[in-house]
Amino acid sequence: MSGGPLPEGDVALPARPAPPHGRRHGRRLELDSGIRVERLTGAALADRLEELATLRLAVLGEFPYLYPGSAAYEERYLSGLGSLPGGLILAAFDRGRMVAAVTGAPLDQELDSLRDPFAHAGRDLRSTFYFGEVVVLPSHRGRGVGTALLEVGESHIRQDGRFASAAFGEIVRSTDHPRRPKTYRTPDAAWRRLGYRPEPEIGGTLSWCDGGDREETAKPLRFWVKSLS
Numbered sequence: 144m145s146g147g148p149l150p151e152g153d154v155a156l157p158a159r160p161a162p163p164h165g166r167r168h169g170r171r172l173e174l175d176s177g178i179r180v181e182r183l184t185g186a187a188l189a190d191r192l193e194e195l196a197t198l199r200l201a202v203l204g205e206f207p208y209l210y211p212g213s214a215a216y217e218e219r220y221l222s223g224l225g226s227l228p229g230g231l232i233l234a235a236f237d238r239g240r241m242v243a244a245v246t247g248a249p250l251d252q253e254l255d256s257l258r259d260p261f262a263h264a265g266r267d268l269r270s271t272f273y274f275g276e277v278v279v280l281p282s283h284r285g286r287g288v289g290t291a292l293l294e295v296g297e298s299h300i301r302q303d304g305r306f307a308s309a310a311f312g313e314i315v316r317s318t319d320h321p322r323r324p325k326t327y328r329t330p331d332a333a334w335r336r337l338g339y340r341p342e343p344e345i346g347g348t349l350s351w352c353d354g355g356d357r358e359e360t361a362k363p364l365r366f367w368v369k370s371l372s
């Protein structure tokens with residue numbers, strides 16, 4: 144990591160308890176959930192690569208991503224990210240099983256389709272850290288795991304010292320999208336609570352072929368940004 148080492152090792156997760164019968168009792172109540180967050184690098188990443196790829200493909204295959212992907216591509220991408228200076232991969236484990244993960248990299252090392260919208264809006268790429276996908280297994284959603292992963296990620300990038308802001312892109316799907324589950328819940332309120340704000344002047348798209356489709360389509364991105372100062 145340029146600019147200094149990031150903290151290594153396990154981080155206890157300030158997760159909320161599972162909501163009984165799907166209902167949350169008190170957002171701020173914190174218990175020892177037994178869930179731990181670990182930064183994956185080197186041999187630890189190699190050992191967990193298949194599990195991480197499987198987790199990501201399971202969640203990215205669902206709405207709103209509908210991204211079919213492949214294990215081979217995921218493993219190549221994640222290995223590359225693991226050896227990229229400034230690349231960050233955090234995974235959350237429940238009794239040893241990976242249940243969630245977040246990836247990220249300095250924006251100046253990201254895809255052109257992510258860098259360009261920020262550059263066109265006059266944003267400084269070098270001082271922005273870009274989180275890729277936060278993915279949480281359905282069994283562990285709504286317990287604070289996703290937001291805690293972002294918070295742990297922020298603590299890593301704050302220690303690096305060169306980042307003034309953190310950002311991520313949300314895939315925008317229409318509210319009447321035919322594949323939107325009736326139970327789908329947008330996490331927007333949680334991102335706002337963490338201090339992220341949508342930045343409508345930074346507009347972009349990412350293209351892929353949705354699972355079941357024959358042709359690639361461009362998905363609009365809504366970028367969310369948080370100042371780290």
Ligand SMILES: CC(C)(COP(=O)(O)OP(=O)(O)OC[C@H]1O[C@@H](n2cnc3c(N)ncnc32)[C@H](O)[C@@H]1OP(=O)(O)O)[C@@H](O)C(=O)NCCC(=O)NCCS
Nearest residue numbers: 277278279284285286287288289290313328329330332333
């Ligand atoms: C979005 C996601 C990463 C959030 O992680 P999480 O651990 O479930 O979220 P948290 O418990 O930290 O809370 C964040 C918000 O997620 C939302 N959420 C999404 N799905 C949920 C579910 N099945 N159960 C409960 N909350 C859910 C809630 O609105 C919650 O906000 P709230 O606290 O105001 O109710 C996770 O639900 C996920 O992987 N979802 C599938 C992919 C997705 O929708 N990604 C969003 C693209 S921007």
